[in-house]
Amino acid sequence: MADEKTKKQWTILELIQWTTHYFQNKGIQSPRLTAELLLAYTLGVERISLYTHYDKPLNSRELAAFKENIQRRIRREPTQYITGKQEFWSMTFKVTPDVLIPRPETELLVETALRLFKQPAQTADPLSGSLTLADIGTGSGNIAIALAKELKNCVIYASDISEKALEVARYNAKNLLENPDQIIFLKGDLLQPFEKPDSSQVEGLGTRSPYREGTGSSNKLKFNGILCNPPYISEKDYAGLAPEVGQYEPKIALLGGKDGLSYYRRLLSTSVGYLFTQGYLILEIGFGQKEAVQKMIERTPGLTLQEVVKDYAGIDRVVVARRVDDARP
Numbered sequence: 001m002a003d004e005k006t007k008k009q010w011t012i013l014e015l016i017q018w019t020t021h022y023f024q025n026k027g028i029q030s031p032r033l034t035a036e037l038l039l040a041y042t043l044g045v046e047r048i049s050l051y052t053h054y055d056k057p058l059n060s061r062e063l064a065a066f067k068e069n070i071q072r073r074i075r076r077e078p079t080q081y082i083t084g085k086q087e088f089w090s091m092t093f094k095v096t097p098d099v100l101i102p103r104p105e106t107e108l109l110v111e112t113a114l115r116l117f118k119q120p121a122q123t124a125d126p127l128s129g130s131l132t133l134a135d136i137g138t139g140s141g142n143i144a145i146a147l148a149k150e151l152k153n154c155v156i157y158a159s160d161i162s163e164k165a166l167e168v169a170r171y172n173a174k175n176l177l178e179n180p181d182q183i184i185f186l187k188g189d190l191l192q193p194f195e196k197p198d199s200s201q202v203e204g205l206g207t208r209s210p211y212r213e214g215t216g217s218s219n220k221l222k223f224n225g226i227l228c229n230p231p232y233i234s235e236k237d238y239a240g241l242a243p244e245v246g247q248y249e250p251k252i253a254l255l256g257g258k259d260g261l262s263y264y265r266r267l268l269s270t271s272v273g274y275l276f277t278q279g280y281l282i283l284e285i286g287f288g289q290k291e292a293v294q295k296m297i298e299r300t301p302g303l304t305l306q307e308v309v310k311d312y313a314g315i316d317r318v319v320v321a322r323r324v325d326d327a328r329p
């Protein structure tokens, strides 16, 4: 880009063309789209208006801000952390470096849940008649919020071990949902927050509360469905991640132990006790993990494999298990 001393007036179109070429040479993926997203963000406008104002020149302050954003991207910072947002389920989520950037393939987890739960209320809580779902490792809240948007008669408990992620998720719920109280956010390790929930967090739900105090069962919450997109990258794969992912996204959101499967082991060994009979456990899996996760389900008493769903690239992406008996409390 020419030095400011030359007093060249850069128009929007010229900057898109120059930056696209620059990103291409630096090996940045989707160079044109990235240039447009960063320029629209810098100018505080929608992408479409770049085209309706393509011959508008930038002032020196705008140009300096755009240069800074280009440099951040060249240092491999993800575009979404620069702009602070990512689309998911046709909604714009706030994202910060404390949360995983929602991936398009995770929409399949939501689609699968909707297909299962939009059926007649056969899976609803027999006492309240409404659905109660859990989203474990909610991150930006994308899965829970998409479900809440689609299933109005549904209470969703969303947990994460990261308080900072929960702050982002709470913000997104308030910003994106008509009724943000549909989601109850709890901090803790996997299903542990549902073991003995703080009564202030479940008060007010009335008959919708899945907290079965005084019914003779343990004081665990019970769900019609538990969803989870856990960290599932193995140590070996983690070392080879693109810098955008490995250097910028939270390690705690990515690394799934030595073989990438440790969260599945922990979830499968505990989730049966938190599901109503016929309830679903719906898990996102990584490339090549189907056989291992399938075997774990087959070895888990009280669970049966329901289906494996492929994503649009033909990769096994979502595994559904179902609670088949009432053997455990």
Ligand SMILES: C[S@@+](CC[C@H](N)C(=O)[O-])C[C@H]1O[C@@H](n2cnc3c(N)ncnc32)[C@H](O)[C@@H]1O
Pocket (backbone or CB within 6 Å): 099, 100, 101, 102, 103, 106, 136, 137, 138, 139, 140, 141, 142, 143, 159, 160, 161, 162, 165, 188, 189, 190, 229, 230, 231, 232, 252, 253, 254
């Ligand atoms: C792969 S990210 C998924 C984020 C979001 N649900 C999505 O699909 O985009 C995994 C999430 O699990 C959280 N997490 C990691 N370990 C956890 C644990 N032991 N208990 C609860 N959440 C955990 C991370 O903080 C992160 O937000």
